[in-house]
Amino acid sequence: MATVELRFSALPEHVRTARLVAAAVARRAGVDEAVLDEVRLAVGEACTRAVGLHQSGGISAPVHVALIEEEKQFSIEVGDESPGSVPGGSASGANPDGSDTETEEDEMGLAVISGLVDDVEVIAGEHGGLIRMSWPTTPPAVALP
Amino acid sequence: MDLSLSTRNVSGPNGDRTVVEVGGEIDVYTAPKLREQLVELVNDGSFHLVVDMEGVDFLDSTGLGVLVGGLKRVRAHEGSLRLVCNQERILKIFRITGLTKVFPIHTSVDEAVNATD
Numbered sequence: 001m002a003t004v005e006l007r008f009s010a011l012p013e014h015v016r017t018a019r020l021v022a023a024a025v026a027r028r029a030g031v032d033e034a035v036l037d038e039v040r041l042a043v044g045e046a047c048t049r050a051v052g053l054h055q056s057g058g059i060s061a062p063v064h065v066a067l068i069e070e071e072k073q074f075s076i077e078v079g080d081e082s083p084g085s086v087p088g089g090s091a092s093g094a095n096p097d098g099s100d101t102e103t104e105e106d107e108m109g110l111a112v113i114s115g116l117v118d119d120v121e122v123i124a125g126e127h128g129g130l131i132r133m134s135w136p137t138t139p140p141a142v143a144l145p
Numbered sequence: 146m147d148l149s150l151s152t153r154n155v156s157g158p159n160g161d162r163t164v165v166e167v168g169g170e171i172d173v174y175t176a177p178k179l180r181e182q183l184v185e186l187v188n189d190g191s192f193h194l195v196v197d198m199e200g201v202d203f204l205d206s207t208g209l210g211v212l213v214g215g216l217k218r219v220r221a222h223e224g225s226l227r228l229v230c231n232q233e234r235i236l237k238i239f240r241i242t243g244l245t246k247v248f249p250i251h252t253s254v255d256e257a258v259n260a261t262d
Contacts, residue, residue, distance in 0.1 A: 012174035019172075019203075037234045044205050048173040108206040108242070115241035 002066035002077075003029070010054035010063050015047045018065050022076055025067040029074040030137035038116045039076070039135060045109040046078035046131045052106060053082035053129070073119075073134045081128040148175035149200070150182050154191075157258040163191040164254055168200030171208030179208070183215035192224025195257040204235050209242060216247065225249075227257040 004025050008014040022043040023036050031039060043065070050063040064079040113120055119134040149168035154161055163186055171179060186194060194215065198204070216226045227249045230236055239245045251257040 015173050041205060044172060048207060108210060111242060112206045
């Protein structure tokens, strides 16, 4: 189960909120301070991409973000409801409204994510796409009894 | 934090330069304001721009897209777009996208203004 879940209307102004919440939860989960900037940037890119896909596809559903604290890692899942939203990743074909510029921006976002995050998975589904990113956590020092 | 923008003209050895001082966060929400500013400057005849990013706290790919768009616009008028940035976390995003090869990046506004095209 996710530690924190967010659902926000696909509007650019909410992407910042998602970044701030993700960074705060990541910090608490034990993600290294030096990596928090990357977490912030990667989650922002994933949310920006999802907002763009919802807006260009006329999808009124919210964008979904799950922040998951696991034993040795912290994961973030950003889900959209745009069918076959991964470039070349689905049989449903190209986005009929997608202009070249939109595709370029979408790919630039993905390029930044893959450049930043070592552990990243992009899944395209019939009902939407999901970007899952993970970072290792440093467990808090436990005092021996 | 929202985006703050201010512009000023500076004379250099190679002519006038317009310095655009950017502060705050450049993301999908604020990037259109920066785009408008750059478009307006070019439309008003400022083709040699120096974008001072020392006050920028956050930059994402949307912001990069706007800067690349600005560069295309000034180049159409044989102009230039130079960046001023010393912040490692901002420089990193230029590096991973390969844009350090596209933009001249300077350590100070003086250095950018005095640079030869």
